[in-house]
Each structure stands twice: as C-alpha cells, then as structure tokens.
Amino acid sequence: MYSNHQDQQILPGDFFLPFGGRLSEDNRWVQLSYLIPWRRVEQEYSKHFSRDLRGGRAVSVRMALGALIIQEREGFSDRHLVQHITENPYLQYFIGLEAYQEEPPFDPSLLTYFRKRLGPDIINQVNEWIVQAGLQEEQNGDDDENRDEPPRESGKFDANGGSQSEVQEPPTHQGKLILDATCTPADVAYPTDLLLLNKAREKLEDILDTLHAPHKGEMKKPRDRRRQARRDYLRTAKNRKPGRSEIRRAVGRQLRYVARDLRFIEQLVQHTPLTALSRRQYRDLLVIGELYRQQREMYRLRNHRVSDRIVSIVQPDVRPIVRGKAKANVEFGWDSFNEGTTLIESVERYQERFGYYPEAILADKIYRTRENLKYCKDHGIRLSGPKLGRPPKQTDPEQKKMERQDMGERNAVEGKFGEGKRIYGLGLIRARLRQTSETVIAIQLLVLNLEKRLRLLFWLILDELFGTDFDISKVVA
Structure with a gap:
C-alpha cells in the first residue's frame, strides 16, 4: 500500500531534538534538502504502487531517495548507512523525519528495493529538474541585475529621423x-577460463545435490568426481608460472567435468523437475550452459574471442x-x-x-x-x-x-x-x-550535480557576506 506522505519541507528549527538545541541551517545536508524537488519526485514514485489499502505502508520517496543519495555521497554499505542515519540527526532530517529517533528508520535489506523502484529513468528525471532549477535561478539572477539598467537603444533611425528600439531576437x-x-x-574478479570453469563446476555440483536430495537412499547418486576435479584445478591454480600447454590441459579437464555434470543433470531432471531448484540455481544453470558453449568453442578454435563473452557467472x-x-x-x-x-x-x-x-x-x-x-x-x-x-x-x-x-x-x-x-x-x-547498477550510476551523477549546486550556493552566501570584491580563490587556497 502506498499513500501520499508529507511532502512539505519542514524547517530545521521544527525538527525535534530530545536532547535540546536545534539544527543549523548552514549544514550541508540541510542545504542539500532544499535543492531536491521532493513533491515532484513523490508524484513519479507513487505511480509504481497500487492504491490497494491492504498490506503495509510503503516508505516515502524522500526516505528512499535520500538514503540512496547519502549512501553514494559517503560510500557507505547498506548496513553502515542505516547505522549512520540512526546516529546522525542531520541525516534523519534529510530523509524526511520530523523528530530524532533512536530506532533505525528502515531495514538495510530495503535498500535493494529502493534501487529497483527508483530506476534510472526516475533518477534522470530528478537530475533534469535540478538542472532546470539551477538554470532558472541563474536567469532570475541575471534579470535582477539588469532590472535597474536603462533600456538600450539601437543606432538605427527611421525615415523621420526617430530612433527605433532594437528588437532582440532569441539566439x-x-x-x-x-x-x-x-x-x-x-x-x-579478474576472469580466467580456468577460474570460470571451476566455479561453474562447483555450482553444478550443488545443483546435482539439490536434484538428488528427494531420491536419497532410493537412487544411486551420479559420480561427479568432485574431489579429483578440485585437485586437478588446484594443481594448475597454485602454480605461480604455469605454461600455456599446462593451462590448456587444465581447461580441457574442467570442460570435461562440466560436460559430465550437465549430462547428469539432464538425467536427474527426468526424476526431479527443475522447480526444485532455487531461483539463483536455475539462473546459474542457464548461464553455465551458455558459458560452457563459449568455452568449448574457444578451446576448439584455440582463441580467446567470442561474441557476448561471459566473464562472470554471478553477473552475466x-x-x-x-x-x-x-x-x-x-x-x-x-x-x-x-x-x-x-x-x-x-x-x-x-x-x-x-x-x-x-x-x-x-x-x-x-x-x-x-x-x-x-x-x-x-x-x-x-x-x-x-x-x-x-x-x-x-x-x-x-x-x-x-x-x-x-x-x-x-x-x-x-x-x-x-x-x-x-x-x-x-x-x-x-x-x-x-x-540496480544503472540506478547507482544515475544517483552518482545526480550527486555530482547536487555538489556543484551546493558549491555555487556556498559562493553566493560568501559573496553576500563579504561583498562583490570577495575572491573565492583565497578561501580555496
């Protein structure tokens, strides 16, 4: 269930601190919160949820997007992010809380769902809104500077000798x-053919155990020779400088072990359906099938080139x-x-x-x-x-x-x-x-733009404090 959350920007002074005091308006997280159009993002984010009243209430967009921005800006892991938000009142204000709380605002496992819900399209749209807001502020600033200037006249004259105001055409x-x-x-991890085939073999052995488990004691388990395959892999992997011929022989052995396991899986599928596998195991089985085809083709042709080459089973x-x-x-x-x-x-x-x-x-x-x-x-x-x-x-x-x-x-x-x-x-x-990787990249680009606007805002504040003769280079130095 998703309902409209409070999208009004509360002031730092209204944020309740049980230990007294108030938040500073000059804090970076307070200033960053002013740069993001939370209400417009709320409208886009709510489209991904149904209006069914059943189920728990979804987390607000400010909490979801704010948490992802904090994570990418500071480089926290999921668990460390929740810990820092729980300990820092400024971070709690940034994600939209109205008062400081000692309990974690959400579970770290929800960050994966935040990255899936807030896809790259929504993040890019937020980025565009921030850029448009910055351009609008620059345009308003230019209009304020030119407001007191007298109107300029062109050097053109009409037939009666009167001057004509120059009409400025858009550039x-x-x-x-x-x-x-x-x-x-x-x-x-840096991929090698031997390492990939060894990982594929180990995953296939786990799949064989899962498919044979319902028939344990009733049907003889296939002989996958996993110990011998492990020794063959370590014999070459632990060699500091293996030769090309040795690597090729080791790759050939692992290819035969993988092919043997794939044949055993085809036999076991006749007794145990693939639905007995978990989603990850089923996905790995499909990836390993394509990986085996590519590695066999490169081994047969004696090259290391193939179209859409798989270099990671986890990230195909x-x-x-x-x-x-x-x-x-x-x-x-x-x-x-x-x-x-x-x-x-x-x-x-x-x-x-x-x-x-x-x-x-x-x-x-x-x-x-x-x-x-x-x-x-x-x-x-x-x-x-x-x-x-x-x-x-x-x-x-x-x-x-x-x-x-x-x-x-x-x-x-x-x-x-x-x-x-x-x-x-x-x-x-x-x-x-x-x-989720595309979402992370989009958020990092969003953070880059927010940081630039935050620096410009800092320069404007210094210019108002010290006047038009203020030189920012002296502060940076």
Missing part, C-alpha cells in the same frame, strides 16, 4: 557542448571492454558501444534544454564521423578537431591555437569523470544486477 547558437564517454567498471551482463589504457588494457563493464553515435542526440537535448544550439562542440576524434560532421555543418555548429583526410602541409597558426584551446576546455569533463570515480564510486560499481 540561435550560444555556449559550448563538451562530449565524452567513460567506462564504469563492475566489481568482478558484464562484458570485457578493451580500453587500451595504461592502468588496465581491459575493463569490465556493460555492453560497449561507439560513443560517436550519441552526438546528434546530445545536441538535440541541448537545444531542447536551452532553446538554442551550441556554437561549438568539444569532443575527441571518435566523434568526427562523416555523419556528425554533416549534421554540424547543416546546423552551423563548429566541431572541434582537424578536418578529415590527409593533413595539410602548412598548418594554420590560428587553427592550431583554437585546437589547443579546445583541448584545454575539454579537460573539464575529464576532471569531472575523475572526481566521480575517485570520490563518488563511479570507479567501481558494486551493485550486482544490471538494473
């Missing part, structure tokens, strides 16, 4: 769009992505794609958000496809980088200067990626399911 091109893409690696959606970076040549994320195909969509979203196209697009060479160049030319947009084809013998100094300037400005998005990976967890996604 068609303004600002710059910086585009780039990055990989958010999943938290998986994770794929190896060749990045060519100095730190790691291969990273493990979700399906890779050519980010150059997203340029047109990004430009159209820019025009939808601001009402005009950008003057220039700052991107790397992968975006400079013929389709993108033609699109930018038709819309009067400059795409950074050299022209396609053979480079000219004599380079234009102005062109080289512009390219260096574009590269310097484009470093901003690289720095933002680094901030998200070092501080907010984009460098390692610990969620298991693909849906």
Whole structure:
C-alpha cells in the first residue's frame, strides 16, 4: 500500500531534538534538502504502487531517495548507512523525519528495493529538474541585475529621423557542448577460463545435490568426481608460472567435468523437475550452459574471442571492454558501444534544454564521423578537431591555437569523470544486477550535480557576506 506522505519541507528549527538545541541551517545536508524537488519526485514514485489499502505502508520517496543519495555521497554499505542515519540527526532530517529517533528508520535489506523502484529513468528525471532549477535561478539572477539598467537603444533611425528600439531576437547558437564517454567498471574478479570453469563446476555440483536430495537412499547418486576435479584445478591454480600447454590441459579437464555434470543433470531432471531448484540455481544453470558453449568453442578454435563473452557467472551482463589504457588494457563493464553515435542526440537535448544550439562542440576524434560532421555543418555548429583526410602541409597558426584551446576546455569533463570515480564510486560499481547498477550510476551523477549546486550556493552566501570584491580563490587556497 502506498499513500501520499508529507511532502512539505519542514524547517530545521521544527525538527525535534530530545536532547535540546536545534539544527543549523548552514549544514550541508540541510542545504542539500532544499535543492531536491521532493513533491515532484513523490508524484513519479507513487505511480509504481497500487492504491490497494491492504498490506503495509510503503516508505516515502524522500526516505528512499535520500538514503540512496547519502549512501553514494559517503560510500557507505547498506548496513553502515542505516547505522549512520540512526546516529546522525542531520541525516534523519534529510530523509524526511520530523523528530530524532533512536530506532533505525528502515531495514538495510530495503535498500535493494529502493534501487529497483527508483530506476534510472526516475533518477534522470530528478537530475533534469535540478538542472532546470539551477538554470532558472541563474536567469532570475541575471534579470535582477539588469532590472535597474536603462533600456538600450539601437543606432538605427527611421525615415523621420526617430530612433527605433532594437528588437532582440532569441539566439540561435550560444555556449559550448563538451562530449565524452567513460567506462564504469563492475566489481568482478579478474576472469580466467580456468577460474570460470571451476566455479561453474562447483555450482553444478550443488545443483546435482539439490536434484538428488528427494531420491536419497532410493537412487544411486551420479559420480561427479568432485574431489579429483578440485585437485586437478588446484594443481594448475597454485602454480605461480604455469605454461600455456599446462593451462590448456587444465581447461580441457574442467570442460570435461562440466560436460559430465550437465549430462547428469539432464538425467536427474527426468526424476526431479527443475522447480526444485532455487531461483539463483536455475539462473546459474542457464548461464553455465551458455558459458560452457563459449568455452568449448574457444578451446576448439584455440582463441580467446567470442561474441557476448561471459566473464562472470554471478553477473552475466558484464562484458570485457578493451580500453587500451595504461592502468588496465581491459575493463569490465556493460555492453560497449561507439560513443560517436550519441552526438546528434546530445545536441538535440541541448537545444531542447536551452532553446538554442551550441556554437561549438568539444569532443575527441571518435566523434568526427562523416555523419556528425554533416549534421554540424547543416546546423552551423563548429566541431572541434582537424578536418578529415590527409593533413595539410602548412598548418594554420590560428587553427592550431583554437585546437589547443579546445583541448584545454575539454579537460573539464575529464576532471569531472575523475572526481566521480575517485570520490563518488563511479570507479567501481558494486551493485550486482544490471538494473540496480544503472540506478547507482544515475544517483552518482545526480550527486555530482547536487555538489556543484551546493558549491555555487556556498559562493553566493560568501559573496553576500563579504561583498562583490570577495575572491573565492583565497578561501580555496
């Protein structure tokens, strides 16, 4: 059951503290709570629940979204998050409680359901609302600054010698769009063929035990030779420098053990239905079947390439992505794609958000496809980088200067990626399911935008306190 919760923003002074005192309005969590449109999010969140009066009352959207924001901002685990919320009155105010309470507001297991309910679509919509609110505040600030200025007159005159006020047309091109893409690696162990086949064999042995359990004492259990298979695996796994031929022999043995277990499972299914398996076991069985097919094909062809290669049984959606970076040549994320195909969509979203196209697009060479160049030319947009084809013998100094300037400005998005990976967890996604992983990534991007607005709010407060001559660089230093 879901009913409309209180969506009014209570003041910090109204938050009841049993030990006396009051919350400070300058606290970061209090300021962050003012930046999120809780009422609009409540309307979107309530669509995922029925209005049936039966059952328990669902947690409010402020508590669900607020808890996820705290978790990604501070890097807490599920259990540690609930502990910190229970101990901190500011965190309790942020998630919408009206008074301090010593009991945990929810069980840590509910965070998984929060991530499933608040999918990436809702989080991205909240992110868009926050960006629109920031743009509206900037526009209102500009209007306030220009309110006392006298109206400007153009230098044009009509036939009678009278001046005509200049009619300002809305701009068609303004600002710059910086585009780039990055990989958010999943938290998986580095996969090897031998390790994957050994894990598959162990999971199949558990499935064999489950299917044979109802017929224990009545039917002879299949001989899966798990002890011998374990010894064969450890003989190579504990070798510090095994040769290629030794690794290939070990992989071949594990492939035969997996094939043997799969045949035994087919025989046991005739006596025990697959419904006796748990959901996780049934899912693992399907994944292992595809994993065995891929590994057998690579073993037969003597290569390490196959389409949609599975590198984790627990997370079968994770794929190896060749990045060519100095730190790691291969990273493990979700399906890779050519980010150059997203340029047109990004430009159209820019025009939808601001009402005009950008003057220039700052991107790397992968975006400079013929389709993108033609699109930018038709819309009067400059795409950074050299022209396609053979480079000219004599380079234009102005062109080289512009390219260096574009590269310097484009470093901003690289720095933002680094901030998200070092501080907010984009460098390692610990969620298991693909849906929850996408939600975690969307929340981390939301936190990045909230932090930027919080910094701008801090600068405005300092400007009001110290005047227009205040230099923020002195405080940062």
